[in-house]
Amino acid sequence: MSFWEYVRNRQELLWFETYQHASMVLQCLVLATAIGLIIAIITYRSKTASAVATGIASVLFTIPSFALFGLLIPVFGLGVTPSVIALVLYSLLPIVRNAVVGMSNVDPSLVDAARGMGMSRLRVLFKIELPLAWPVILTGIRVSAQLVMGVAAIAAYVSGPGLGDQIFSGLARLGGANAVNSALAGTVGIIILALIFDGFFVLIGRFTTSRGIRG
Amino acid sequence: MADDITTGTTQAAAAADDSGLHNATHGVEIQLRNLTKKYPGQSRAAVSDVTMTIPAGEIVALVGPSGCGKTTTMKLINRLIEPTSGEILIGGEDARKQPADQLRRHVGYVIQQGGLFPHMTIAENVALVPKMLKWAKPRITERVDEMLELVGLDPAQFRDRYPRQLSGGQQQRVGVARALAADPPVLLMDEPFGAVDPITRGRLQDELLHLQEELHKTIVFVTHDFDEAVKLGDRIAVLAEGSKIVQYAEPAEILARPTNDFVRGFIGTGGAMKLLHVTRIADVELGAGVTAQTGDDASTVHTRLSEADEPWAVVLDANSRPVQWATVEDLAGKQGPVSDYGTPITTTISGRADLQAGLEALLGSDTDFVPVTRRRRYIGLVSLNTVQGAIQQLREQAKQHASVAAGEDGA
Numbered sequence: 001m002s003f004w005e006y007v008r009n010r011q012e013l014l015w016f017e018t019y020q021h022a023s024m025v026l027q028c029l030v031l032a033t034a035i036g037l038i039i040a041i042i043t044y045r046s047k048t049a050s051a052v053a054t055g056i057a058s059v060l061f062t063i064p065s066f067a068l069f070g071l072l073i074p075v076f077g078l079g080v081t082p083s084v085i086a087l088v089l090y091s092l093l094p095i096v097r098n099a100v101v102g103m104s105n106v107d108p109s110l111v112d113a114a115r116g117m118g119m120s121r122l123r124v125l126f127k128i129e130l131p132l133a134w135p136v137i138l139t140g141i142r143v144s145a146q147l148v149m150g151v152a153a154i155a156a157y158v159s160g161p162g163l164g165d166q167i168f169s170g171l172a173r174l175g176g177a178n179a180v181n182s183a184l185a186g187t188v189g190i191i192i193l194a195l196i197f198d199g200f201f202v203l204i205g206r207f208t209t210s211r212g213i214r215g
Numbered sequence: 216m217a218d219d220i221t222t223g224t225t226q227a228a229a230a231a232d233d234s235g236l237h238n239a240t241h242g243v244e245i246q247l248r249n250l251t252k253k254y255p256g257q258s259r260a261a262v263s264d265v266t267m268t269i270p271a272g273e274i275v276a277l278v279g280p281s282g283c284g285k286t287t288t289m290k291l292i293n294r295l296i297e298p299t300s301g302e303i304l305i306g307g308e309d310a311r312k313q314p315a316d317q318l319r320r321h322v323g324y325v326i327q328q329g330g331l332f333p334h335m336t337i338a339e340n341v342a343l344v345p346k347m348l349k350w351a352k353p354r355i356t357e358r359v360d361e362m363l364e365l366v367g368l369d370p371a372q373f374r375d376r377y378p379r380q381l382s383g384g385q386q387q388r389v390g391v392a393r394a395l396a397a398d399p400p401v402l403l404m405d406e407p408f409g410a411v412d413p414i415t416r417g418r419l420q421d422e423l424l425h426l427q428e429e430l431h432k433t434i435v436f437v438t439h440d441f442d443e444a445v446k447l448g449d450r451i452a453v454l455a456e457g458s459k460i461v462q463y464a465e466p467a468e469i470l471a472r473p474t475n476d477f478v479r480g481f482i483g484t485g486g487a488m489k490l491l492h493v494t495r496i497a498d499v500e501l502g503a504g505v506t507a508q509t510g511d512d513a514s515t516v517h518t519r520l521s522e523a524d525e526p527w528a529v530v531l532d533a534n535s536r537p538v539q540w541a542t543v544e545d546l547a548g549k550q551g552p553v554s555d556y557g558t559p560i561t562t563t564i565s566g567r568a569d570l571q572a573g574l575e576a577l578l579g580s581d582t583d584f585v586p587v588t589r590r591r592r593y594i595g596l597v598s599l600n601t602v603q604g605a606i607q608q609l610r611e612q613a614k615q616h617a618s619v620a621a622g623e624d625g626a
């Protein structure tokens with residue numbers, strides 16, 4: 001069976017798994033962005049605190065994905081939960097790091113100017129610091145998206161949802177019928193998704209970054 | 216209190232009560248009392264026991280070497296930094312008795328390079344404080360345009376631009392417009408024109424003086440540039456390390472009688488020339504000269520000149536404008552209107568100009584005297600003698616001032 005025949009035969013399953021993959025990645029990113037931003041907002045004013053936060057995120061980042069999934073099984077079992085947790089943990093580092101860097105790179109004289117005209121701390125954060133750091137933060141999210149897209153494939157190892165299933169079952173049956181087609185379908189699907197996500201982020205960047213600071 | 220400003224128009228609010236910080240639009244007095252700020256972990260105080268009164272509606276220039284505590288002093292006034300000890304009264308109210316954010320909305324703050332927010336349009340930048348004070352939308356829109364016009368930027372052209380699409384000088388203007396938008400009685404300007412070229416800087420300084428003529432804000436202006444301080448300041452405070460006030464006086468007095476070498480060092484060379492810069496021609500004793508009307512008879516004028524022992528007369532037209540010189544020789548033995556014999560006056564100078572401009576006019580003219588006008592009417596003559604006399608007079612005045620003031624600000 002050719003690759004195209006394989007894809008046509010399993011159209012429905014592939015669509016479903018692609019959808020699951022995209023949906024999982026998207027939800028994990030939203031979650032990671034929320035958590036990452038909160039961590040960054042709490043820590044960016046203090047050099048020590050932000051270094052600790054980035055440090056922890058880096059350590060998590062260096063754990064090989066298989067090992068991390070493996071470590072999560074005894075605690076959370078199989079399925080969606082361990083997959084989401086692992087993906088969120090992985091995507092934290094680029095988001096936290098970029099958010100901290102972005103916000104601490106905001107010109108202190110601008111913060112002075114903002115405070116000097118009577119803006120509260122919170123208003124300065126939401127009106128000045130976050131908008132100015134936004135392009136850098138968004139880049140962090142974008143990097144995370146690419147990263148998580150690949151790691152999400154490994155979620156199949158803990159019976160997580162998504163295109164990883166195609167790859168794993170293909171690899172498991174290596175030499176057997178359609179083994180290569182299956183692995184290939186998963187891989188190509190992930191690559192296409194990654195490209196779509198990236199384009200999506202470019203668009204978000206266009207629409208959410210002020211023209212005054214767009215590169 | 217702040218609500219008064221949000222409901223009525225600015226004028227109405229100003230009329231209601233002109234004393235408190237929140238209601239005033241004209242300047243209010245600022246008093247620093249034994250103000251001290253020590254940053255944590257530093258052995259010396261950045262601002263050390265400073266006591267100073269900044270009179271309502273005046274521009275006070277703070278000059279001093281880098282790191283002497285000028286910026287810290289400013290930030291103490293709008294409470295970006297809390298003092299270690301001492302107090303600040305703005306418009307007679309203790310600055311620390313009200314929430315810092317509320318206070319700051321009534322104290323304009325302009326920093327170097329304007330401090331504009333790059334992600335907001337010019338209009339959004341200018342509208343920030345009025346928005347926080349919850350002005351009505353239409354009023355804010357109107358105010359933004361008004362402020363842009365005030366600082367010489369065409370609203371239609373600049374309103375929707377972003378800061379990076381403006382030159383340094385234009386950004387600086389927007390910075391001033393933004394600080395003035397909510398009509399605060401007090402304006403703090405920290406080296407606002409430090410980053411622009413000298414020509415633009417000169418123009419911005421002129422504009423600020425022009426604005427101040429109308430607005431009468433209390434302005435604290437930090438600068439490194441003594442000439443800028445002389446030009447803008449109604450008073451100058453020369454500061455040494457720890458914001459210690461070495462001399463606090465009007466520019467003419469500092470120039471004429473610097474208290475010590477530290478101040479002399481700041482004035483730099485050409486102190487006398489700078490003195491010329493701070494004195495208006497109309498304020499010094501001018502030569503009267505002999506004047507004549509265009510229709511006067513030549514022989515009568517000749518007689519008057521001989522009696523007064525003057526070599527020539529200034530001929531004025533019906534509106535008292537100086538139009539001609541008529542010399543004794545020209546008029547000797549002549550009859551008929553004096554204007555038939557005079558030579559046209561080519562150079563006159565406004566009494567509003569400073570002595571330095573007067574001196575330049577003298578050097579550029581081929582006569583030893585230049586007629587001085589006020590609203591184009593003749594008020595007298597300036598000569599090298601007048602300038603010299605004026606300098607002497609300024610020195611004398613400064614001496615008297617100093618001996619009177621010696622008791623009160625010997626800081």
Ligand SMILES: Nc1ncnc2c1ncn2[C@@H]1O[C@H](COP(=O)(O)OP(=O)(O)OP(=O)(O)O)[C@@H](O)[C@H]1O
Pocket residue numbers: 254255257261279280281282283284285286287288439
């Ligand atoms: N946030 C801070 N923490 C610790 N020390 C500070 C801080 N800000 C200023 N200083 C110190 O306080 C002193 C006064 O600083 P300040 O910025 O007020 O000087 P300045 O007169 O404005 O100087 P410049 O003309 O260079 O702007 C300096 O010695 C400076 O190092």
Ligand SMILES: [Mg+2]
Pocket residue numbers: 285286287405
């Ligand atoms: Mg400074």
